[in-house]
Amino acid sequence: MLKYLLLSVDFFYLQDKQDYEMKPGTKYYLALFLTVTTYFGASKILFDKVNETIHVVIDELFHIPQGLAFCQYNFTYWDPKITTLPGLYFVSAAFLGSYFPCNTYNLRFINLAASCVNLILFASILKFVYGANDYIKTVIQALNLALLPPLYFFSHVYYTDTLSLTFLLIFSRLCFTNRHKLLIFIFGLCSVFMRQTNIIWIAMVFGHKALDIFIRSSRVFGNQSLTRVKLSKASLIARDVDSSKLKRYYGLDDFLVAFKYHVSTCMVTFFKFLSLQDVMILFTHSLILMLFIAFIYYNGSIVVGDKDAHKAVLHIPQVLYFLLFYGVFGLPYVLNKSLSTLKLIATNKIKVILFGLLLAVIVHYNTVIHPYLLADNRHYTFYVWNRWFGKYDFAIYATIPVYIFLLFNLYDNLCNQNCISFLLPYSVCMFVVLALQKMIEVRYFLVPYIILRLRFVKASNLIITFEFLWYLSINFVTFYLFFNKEIYWKDFDYAQRLIW
Known part of the structure; x- marks a missing residue:
């Protein structure tokens, strides 16, 4: 059945003669099938270990009862602590209850299954972007993206991130050909129904298309x-x-x-x-955006549930923390461009000085600390903050050179193979998604990073191998700590665990 799923993903998108010429042969499908099978088998062992270790992981305290209620077709129950729309729970209700037992194990398993679908979608997107000449490289890069440590971890628990990404990837892949307007509309709405901030990335695709027409015309x-x-x-x-x-x-x-x-x-x-196709695709995206505006007007906020804990505030340093995220998880690409980045910095000394002064003003006046960051020692961000930014007064300033280097390095990885019609809407949307969030959450950086990772220059075998081994190492350490580091809270009668 998995083989038919692999075949259907590409057949679904390949429409014209050029698409069929790009279609890979049997070797590609065999490589992808074996990779997905191996990925699922290894992840299933880890998945079972997670379920044996702890029955509730932090925010699952809210998500699991909500999922169980929807599986029992109780759609009136809603936990006010939940801030996202109920897409995850409706998907759970569609598969569990009638066909499979509705329990914590199966609720979590939905995300593990979604992570396998994500791997297939990553491969399909990479094949479209880079071509299918080197099918092994395409499949390994797709595997690397599925193994991106924070994303991989949340594929083993009942959070919204993995399934939200699945629908966003389907929407994005459909937009490459722009042939299925109705499906673009449906999956665009579904991705927002999984997570409200996905509307920003739909706006980015709209802006990319409109700006491309704007410049070319x-x-x-x-x-x-x-x-x-x-x-x-x-x-x-x-x-x-x-x-x-x-x-x-x-x-x-x-x-x-x-x-x-x-x-x-x-x-x-x-x-x-403007062609008729352009008008139709812009209208499709506009309709999704207008419906979301209507939702905000009706709801009074982008957040449902616990609005007080997730109020929008200006928090520009979030963009700088995203650069640190890029520095850690994009390390192979950072190192690959390090020398050219230093040359780029050396030839732009005035800009570097101005950037440094601007960032010093930003971190001095706009460093915002959410109470949860200081109180919740079950997240890595707690320790990073309390052992560096919160411990030393000079830390927020001492990190500025790192921000500048990573900013130029990121530009160096993007500039030669990306048009301003993508870079400008992406920069605006990334700022909106991150800089209006008071809470520092590693999960917020996942989609912005994955979008960029899919836009990097075609990587060498050495970089892809380094990325694979790097992610395996990080995943090994994080899961080792998850299984072995016990954290006790007075409010819980069982040990808490350390997660992203």
């Missing part, structure tokens, strides 16, 4: 900034695309030229070059 003979030829606005050739000015990747200068041109022509050329 400005590459016309009538744009004096490009051709130095002055043509009448009534001239037909003024509205013809100048193919000599089309590029694979556009920079910030191209966006500014496009902005100047479209403002001067009142967006006439933009709408002239």
Whole structure:
């Protein structure tokens, strides 16, 4: 059955002749089948060990009773401590209760199964992005993403992150071809129903598409900034695309030229070059966004349940903590670009100094500490904060050089193979997702990082192998601590465990 699932994922997306030419052969499917099978087998052993060790992991205290209630078709029960929409519980109700026993083990198993689907989706996305010539490299990179330590850990417990990512990946993969408008709409809504912040990434895809059309439609003979030829606005050739000015990747200068041109022509050329397919896909995304705005208006907040503990506040250092996340889990890519990053920094000394001053002001005036961060010693962030940022007054300033290096390094890993039509919407959406969160949670960084990881330059065999071994090492250490480090709270009659 797994083999048919692998085949159906690609058949579902490959539509035109070009897609079928990209379709890998039997070796790819065999490699992916063996990888998923091995991944599931090894993870199942670990999964059973987690279930033997502890029956409730921190926030499962709220999630598991909620899932059990929905499995029993009690849709009126709602724990006010839960802040996400009930997508996870509806999926649980769809599979458990009628077909399988509804218990903690099976509720958690939904996420383990979803992680296997994520591995298949990662492979499908990577094959589309990089091609299928080196199928072994594609499959190993997909495995690495499935093993991303925080994501891998939460694939063994009943949290929303893994299944939320599944629906977001399906939505993203559908958007590559833009052929299934109804399915894009359905899976877009489903991804938001799993986790509200996914709406930001739907907005990013919308912005990416709109900005790409915005820039490309400005590459016309009538744009004096490009051709130095002055043509009448009534001239037909003024509205013809100048193919000599089309590029694979556009920079910030191209966006500014496009902005100047479209403002001067009142967006006439933009709408002239809109195809019916463009209109339909932009409308599909817009409809999802409008429905979500209606939800916020009705609910009074993006959060359901415990609104007081999750109020939106400006917290810009969250973006800097994300850079640290990138530094740890993107270490192979950081090291690969380290020398070129140092050269880039050396040639931009003025920008580095200005960045340093700006970051010093930000961390001085906008470092926000959530009470949960100081109180909950069951998360790694508790120890990082209390043994560095919270312990030494100079720590928030001493980390600034690391932020600057990682910022330039990330740019170095992205700039040569990504267009401004992606980088600009992504930067805005990443800021919105992270910088309005008071709570520091490793889980919040997962989707922003995975999006970037899928946009890095095609990696060498050495980098992919290093990434695989690096993730295995981190997972070994974190699960070893989970199984062996016991934390006792007065409110619980059983030992708590250390998690991300």
